Amino acid sequence: MPITLRVVRSGAPVEALSLVAALTLAASAAVHAQACPDVADLLLRNGRIHTMADEPGTEPVIFSSIRILGDRVARLGAPGVRDLGQTDCTEVIDLEGRTVIPGIIDNHNHIVLLGLRPGHDTRLESARSIDDALAMLAARAAEVPRGEWITSIGGFDLPQLGGRFPAATELDRAVPDHPVYLQISFTGPGATNSAGRAFLAERGIDIGADGAIAGGGFGGASAATRTLHALRQLQTLDDQKRGTQDAMRYAASVGVTTHVDDGGFPAAGNDTDGAAHFDPYRAYDALLALHAEGALTNRIRINFLHMEADPATPELVARLNNVFPEFGDAMLRTLGIGEFTAGTSPMILQATPEWLAGTRRVAEAGWRNENHSLTQGDFPVIIDGWQQVHDDLPAPGISNLRWVVAHAPFITREYADKLRALGGGVSVLGGWRYISGTAQQNGPPFRMLAASGIPMGMSSDGMQIAPMNPWLGLYYVVTGMNAQGELINADQTLPRREALALYTQANGWFLGEEEDLGTLEPGKYADLLVLSADYFDEQAVADEAIRDLRPLLTMVGGKIVHGDPDAL
Numbered sequence: 097m098p099i100t101l102r103v104v105r106s107g108a109p110v111e112a113l114s115l116v117a118a119l120t121l122a123a124s125a126a127v128h129a130q131a132c133p134d135v136a137d138l139l140l141r142n143g144r145i146h147t148m149a150d151e152p153g154t155e156p157v158i159f160s161s162i163r164i165l166g167d168r169v170a171r172l173g174a175p176g177v178r179d180l181g182q183t184d185c186t187e188v189i190d191l192e193g194r195t196v197i198p199g200i201i202d203n204h205n206h207i208v209l210l211g212l213r214p215g216h217d218t219r220l221e222s223a224r225s226i227d228d229a230l231a232m233l234a235a236r237a238a239e240v241p242r243g244e245w246i247t248s249i250g251g252f253d254l255p256q257l258g259g260r261f262p263a264a265t266e267l268d269r270a271v272p273d274h275p276v277y278l279q280i281s282f283t284g285p286g287a288t289n290s291a292g293r294a295f296l297a298e299r300g301i302d303i304g305a306d307g308a309i310a311g312g313g314f315g316g317a318s319a320a321t322r323t324l325h326a327l328r329q330l331q332t333l334d335d336q337k338r339g340t341q342d343a344m345r346y347a348a349s350v351g352v353t354t355h356v357d358d359g360g361f362p363a364a365g366n367d368t369d370g371a372a373h374f375d376p377y378r379a380y381d382a383l384l385a386l387h388a389e390g391a392l393t394n395r396i397r398i399n400f401l402h403m404e405a406d407p408a409t410p411e412l413v414a415r416l417n418n419v420f421p422e423f424g425d426a427m428l429r430t431l432g433i434g435e436f437t438a439g440t441s442p443m444i445l446q447a448t449p450e451w452l453a454g455t456r457r458v459a460e461a462g463w464r465n466e467n468h469s470l471t472q473g474d475f476p477v478i479i480d481g482w483q484q485v486h487d488d489l490p491a492p493g494i495s496n497l498r499w500v501v502a503h504a505p506f507i508t509r510e511y512a513d514k515l516r517a518l519g520g521g522v523s524v525l526g527g528w529r530y531i532s533g534t535a536q537q538n539g540p541p542f543r544m545l546a547a548s549g550i551p552m553g554m555s556s557d558g559m560q561i562a563p564m565n566p567w568l569g570l571y572y573v574v575t576g577m578n579a580q581g582e583l584i585n586a587d588q589t590l591p592r593r594e595a596l597a598l599y600t601q602a603n604g605w606f607l608g609e610e611e612d613l614g615t616l617e618p619g620k621y622a623d624l625l626v627l628s629a630d631y632f633d634e635q636a637v638a639d640e641a642i643r644d645l646r647p648l649l650t651m652v653g654g655k656i657v658h659g660d661p662d663a664l
């Protein structure tokens with residue numbers, strides 16, 4: 097009987113001409129194909145691996161190696177342990193002593209809106225001067241076809257650029273071959289260059305002599321919102337898919353691997369819409385298309401934002417009746433309602449009938465819910481209103497639903513305790529205060545909240561008023577300093593490890609995925625960062641330099657989504 101060997105990977109039978117040839121072929125196939133299953137099998141060794149699984153306040157265990165099988169962590173090795181069950185199929189990456197941490201989970205941001213930005217978005221959030229901003233725009237323009245828009249809408253603020261936009265002449269020098277549109281916040285103001293002016297002037301939009309584009313208030317048209325509208329008219333679904341991929345690529349480059357998206361304002365579809373408005377019915381088209389193609393490189397969780405004046409909240413009712421909460425897969429899942437439930441104001445300063453009715457409906461449906469707090473006056477309204485809804489429901493009320501108050505710069509211990517008793521948590525942010533905070537507009541009270549014992553996790557609230565870059569947020573938590581170097585949150589800082597725990601370990605709870613995400617432990621997803629320097633070493637990385645930390649390598653579910661292991 098002739099000997100027939102089968103190379104498993106190709107599936108093609110190999111007829112044996114001689115026994116020696118057959119055995120030689122079999123041996124090489126066994127090493128390179130036959131024995132190697134088609135899943136990621138990685139060993140990262142010779143590193144300083146912080147799992148972030150240790151109890152706060154205890155001395156952390158630092159591992160030196162980590163084995164990844166498929167999309168999960170298989171084993172961790174203490175220093176000196178060389179055998180993690182690796183085989184000839186295991187790809188080995190030498191970390192050369194570098195620090196590894198879990199991927200950053202941003203528990204409240206607006207990644208979907210960032211993906212929908214018109215033009216080729218350029219994040220200026222880490223710029224510290226006009227020259228920085230111009231260099232970032234020039235670098236972006238170099239990779240974009242001539243004539244296409246270079247934009248940067250939200251995520252940065254003028255104080256970090258020395259108090260002004262770049263002038264049109266400066267933009268022309270840095271980006272001569274592309275129209276440029278820069279805008280802060282939701283509705284401007286903004287700025288453009290000569291090529292941008294030509295396009296916008298044709299559409300009757302007023303541009304100042306130095307390229308300035310006036311902003312406006314919420315719900316009205318201004319030169320800035322007219323510009324947004326004109327640029328959105330140019331967009332196709334393919335542009336939105338590219339923008340969404342760019343947004344995920346940026347996130348991976350700063351170390352964010354998972355996002356909770358907290359929606360957008362319902363768009364009017366005209367020239368009054370700001371940067372945070374989207375069509376609530378079509379906003380997820382690009383994301384869903386990329387998900388179907390297997391092209392998502394970050395994990396995204398969706399909260400549905402609802403704003404409506406009618407106390408019958410028909411849109412919210414339809415959502416609760418027709419959408420599955422916490423449905424999806426490891427890359428894309430629906431989560432709950434947020435960051436608004438009902439009503440028309442982004443400031444929840446009174447418990448209006450529609451807000452109370454909508455809140456009650458979310459509770460009755462057993463969904464998660466999130467509302468934001470920005471002032472001294474809104475968190476008592478929210479938490480007392482939630483208490484009222486809870487008290488009206490049969491036990492356990494909302495206590496198992498993990499409702500979240502987000503941002504909460506001024507929340508008090510009294511209300512943190514009330515929310516904790518309701519089973520809720522607080523999402524705190526840092527980057528917003530870093531770029532725009534003052535001695536009066538400071539907080540959140542990180543230290544008070546940590547002492548209270550309420551679940552507290554960190555977010556950026558990027559991309560309109562705040563930067564996504566988590567290193568800016570961590571810098572603010574650790575130092576209490578804003579971008580101008582003013583100490584504005586001195587009494588409420590946290591040590592580095594506790595700060596990072598808010599962005600990793602603590603955020604598993606906010607996703608409802610603490611069994612899968614937030615720490616590097618066997619059985620959890622292999623989402624990790626290999627850092628450019630050791631965040632935990634205060635000698636090697638001074639406080640000022642926390643802002644400059646970046647991942648050299650970012651991994652999501654065992655796949656490298658940023659960086660090159662050969663360049664470590």
Ligand SMILES: [Zn+2]
Pocket residue numbers: 204205206358435468557
């Ligand atoms: Zn938000």
